[in-house]
Amino acid sequence: MKKSGAHIIWECLVREGVSTVFGYPGGAILPAYDAMLDYPIHHVLVRHEQGATHMADGYARASGRVGVAIATSGPGATNMVTGIATAMMDSSPIVCITGQVGSRLLGSDGFQETDITGVTLPITKHNYLVKRAEDVAPALREAFHIAATGRPGPVLVDITKDAQQSTCEFDWDAAAPRPHPRPERPLDTDAIARAIDLINAAERPVILGGHGILLSNASDIVRRFAEHAQIPLAMTLLGIGAVPASHPLNLGMMGMHGEAWVNTAIQEADLLLAFGMRFDDRVTGNIKTYAPNARKIHIDIDRAEIGKNVAVDVGLVGDLAEVLRRILPELAAGNRRRWLDYVNSLKGDAAVRDIKNLPDDGHLYAAHVVHDLWRTTRGGAVVVTDVGQHQMWEAQYYHHDEPRTLITSGGLGTMGFALPAAIGAKFARPDAEVWVVVGDGGFQMTMPELATIVQENVDVKIAIINNGYLGMVRQWQEFFYERRYAATPLTSPDFVKLADAFGLPATAVSTRTGVVPAIEQARDHKGTSLIEFRVEQEDSVYPMVPAGASLHAMIRRPSPLVETAEDA
Ligand SMILES: Cc1ncc(C[n+]2csc(CCOP(=O)(O)OP(=O)(O)O)c2C)c(N)n1
Secondary structure: OEEEHHHHHHHHHHHOOOOEEEEOOOHHHHHHHHHHOOOOOEEEEOOOHHHHHHHHHHHHHHHOOOEEEEEOOOHHHHOOHHHHHHHHHOOOOEEEEEEEOOHHHOOOOOOOOOOHHHHOHHHOOEEEEEOOHHHHHHHHHHHHHHHHOOOOOOEEEEEEHHHHHOEEEOOOHHHOOOOOOOOOOOOOHHHHHHHHHHHHHOOOEEEEEOHHHHHOOOHHHHHHHHHHHOOOEEEOHHHOOOOOOOOOOEEEEOOOOOOHHHHHHHHHOOEEEEEOOOOOHHHHOOHHHOOOOOEEEEEEOOHHHOOOOOOOOEEEEOOHHHHHHHHHHHOOOOOOHHHHHHHHHHHHHHHHHOHHHOOOOOOOOHHHHHHHHHHHOOOOOEEEEOOOHHHHHHHHHOOOOOOOOEEOOOOOOOOOOHHHHHHHHHHHOOOOOEEEEEEHHHHHHHOOHHHHHHHHOOOOEEEEEEOOEOHHHHHHHHHHOOOOOOOOEOOOOOHHHHHHHOOOOEEEEOOHHHHHHHHHHHHHOOOOEEEEEEOOOOOOOOOEOOOOOOOOOOEOOOOOOOOOOOOO
16 A cells, blocks of 8 residues: 555554644645644644643653654754653653655755754654655654653654655555564562562661652552552652552652651661662762662663662662562561651651641742642642742642652753643543643743643643742752842743733632632633732742752751641
8 A cells, every 4th residue: 555654654643542643833744744634633733842742741641651742844853852851851752753854955954954863862762864755654663662662761753855755655564663682681580589688688678669660550569569568668759649648658759859757767778679760869869878778679671770870789670560570479578667667756847848837927838829739639630840849849748649640840850841741641631630830930931832722722720839030949049059049030921911811711819818719710610720829939948958968968947837727
């Protein structure tokens, strides 16, 4: 069956199960857009190609399926770079398809020619430059395979205009990905036996739960593992939701803005079990003083992660759920009452986190907003956050009990992620209640996607946490640069009027009593609505481990703290 390269693109996408793509057209991808009309594909027209990549990423994170973004050559493709790097750092499976100038023009600095495979080489799991129609199907099929298997990640397929225009025989089966040339290595049975011995002998173990739990669909076995061995869990930012926040063994988030008792438990542990996490500097603090008395077992699907940042005693390479299925049956039932009691006793510190203990000065705090959002939605929303203080407050005060309900840019820390990623998440999970929690800074980076929301009739609720600053940077300036606020005070448009210009309902809230009614009103409204929360301007996220400091060197919220009558 002869088809054009352009038709083969969509033929492959449909057969890969894709129904929605996020994109923006242009000359070099025009043949593909023309062919798109012949296929049952829903195309979401974004307002900036960065938005398309974050939407594909949000779609992937919310569903576990591969997200697809599409753009033209040159500026269309380079606009995707931030989104691709974001997906790479957080192991999110997306396929980006870009048009490229005709193959005869390659290397001639043709109009809108950028060597996008060169540009994205270090930030893709793999990429392709396709110059013939015959190579479109094999490249796309392999791209989907690579994006979704092993450690997931972004794959870019750059297709020249003539490859889209010319025709060839289309054979789906013949285009199947070739078997992987590297043989699967069986799990190292000696290493498993050593891991079991270490776990059984440990008196003060802590599980470090990462994003890999979600990617491996290992939530259930991790919970059973922790319960059987009676080992408490500390979560990375991207691991949040992998084990219910309400589970008694789940201590909460670790790292720079982690709970004080979590970091203390890690520092005092005699064994760390790293499950699908990568010992990022934001979670370890100073490596030299990190968990000094702990042996370490690291389970990760990516061999390159083992020993990369932290030397480990046992490294197990494989799919987390599979590895745990091997270990769990041989594990002695744990009795670690003394350790668990001790760790729980550290939560005396929990008063610091208690919503009642925010200063009672009549001001609205971001933590109030997040706490009330959690209570009003009964923890059942998919929350997509941007990057900054509000992101940390969300992680601290919204308690996620379900996997894939916190979507956030962890590794790259990409401002502007939240709004487009939430659109993608809503397409992946149309029945879910999706909330955007975003700062006044990050919102302004990708706010044109409001137009996408309107055109597509998407229903996401937007909570802008407006503190009048680039808050997280201001906090660093307060703590480490003597309050010299260089380039962090931020003026914003009137967000309510802005929403109105897009035809979206909006309201502004500046008192605690106004928070819940505004949230409820937004929930009652069928369709997107926006709430601007005008919060305390110079509040900071506590505790904080300064970058490069030891994990136990936490800056705490200054006391005295005043109790309020607020019922939390
Ligand atoms: C694209 C990008 N540029 C710069 C930064 C550095 N940065 C990290 S947090 C932050 C401030 C974010 O301010 P805002 O969006 O208002 O959120 P807040 O911290 O106030 O909650 C900045 C500038 C970043 N993470 N991403």
